[in-house]
Amino acid sequence: MIALAFALIAFAAPVFWRHGYPFAALYIALLADVLCDPLKAVLYGFRKKTDQKISLLLSLLSMAAVLIYGTVNMERVVPSRHVYTSGKLKQSYTAVFISDLHIGSSQSEAVVEKAFNEIRELHPDFIMLGGDISDEQSENEEMKWTYAQFGKMGVPVYYIYGNHDRQPRSAYMYGPTYSRDELANMITDNGLIILQDELVKIGDDLYLLGREDTSEYTRKNVTEL
Ligand SMILES: [Fe+2]
Known part of the structure; x- marks a missing residue:
């Protein structure tokens, strides 16, 4: 289902671009759900029978976590500092x-x-x-x-x-x-x-x-x- 959703979003890009934000959010949310799968695998010990309600809750929680993190993190600008040296430089520049x-x-x-x-x-x-x-x-x-x-x-x-x-x-x-x-x-x-x-x-x-x-x-x- 998720692969299908990804394919749909990719192929119908012009349609989705027009409504960028909700579909970008959906795209990220689906990705979060995929990332959540290993967690579920650990939780259920690779058993075939899983608890559907807990599974759904985990999916929703991971989607919400990714979206909230992205929204908050977007506002956090963290500068990174690097020092480059060269024998050809006669002075320093910032x-x-x-x-x-x-x-x-x-x-x-x-x-x-x-x-x-x-x-x-x-x-x-x-x-x-x-x-x-x-x-x-x-x-x-x-x-x-x-x-x-x-x-x-x-x-x-x-x-x-x-x-x-x-x-x-x-x-x-x-x-x-x-x-x-x-x-x-x-x-x-x-x-x-x-x-x-x-x-x-x-x-x-x-x-x-x-x-x-x-x-x-x-x-x-x-x-x-
Ligand atoms: Fe860019």
Whole structure:
């Protein structure tokens, strides 16, 4: 039944995308039920006869647990810190990398605002945006608000497109909330630098290379770059 449900969701994707949230929740809930099966196996000691009511209760509990965890965890932004060293560097740099805000769709403005304050406290030399800052479900105003905030960071912000930013699947949903040009203008008007298979000099000892998204046919391969 679960395999069938998964197949249905996958094949009828355009229909389900239109009503994204309930079906995404159903998809995750079904996955939680599958993950719950080993637990049931342990509980019943691999007996053939199982208690249907307890089994159902366990399924529902695991589904609820996964959905609640996901909802709460989405609001918890945990930065990870990494130190990279190279003999070629003559000075040190602090860089912030952030991606997949999916503003308005996955992440609220309140959470993003808090993250912006944390970024400012790090006093980065530059910021890298790894794509999917907005997506097919982001409102026009939400997209604009986000880039306006990045524009106020006071340091260079480099941006690469993700597979959702230009809303390629919006035709299956409610149509685009902004055009590709509007998005590009919004990014650059706020002083952000879009890198589409481009190299930019950060300092005498550091270059940054930003690739076009893999969904675009114009993307250069690594050898070309
Ligand atoms: Fe993403």
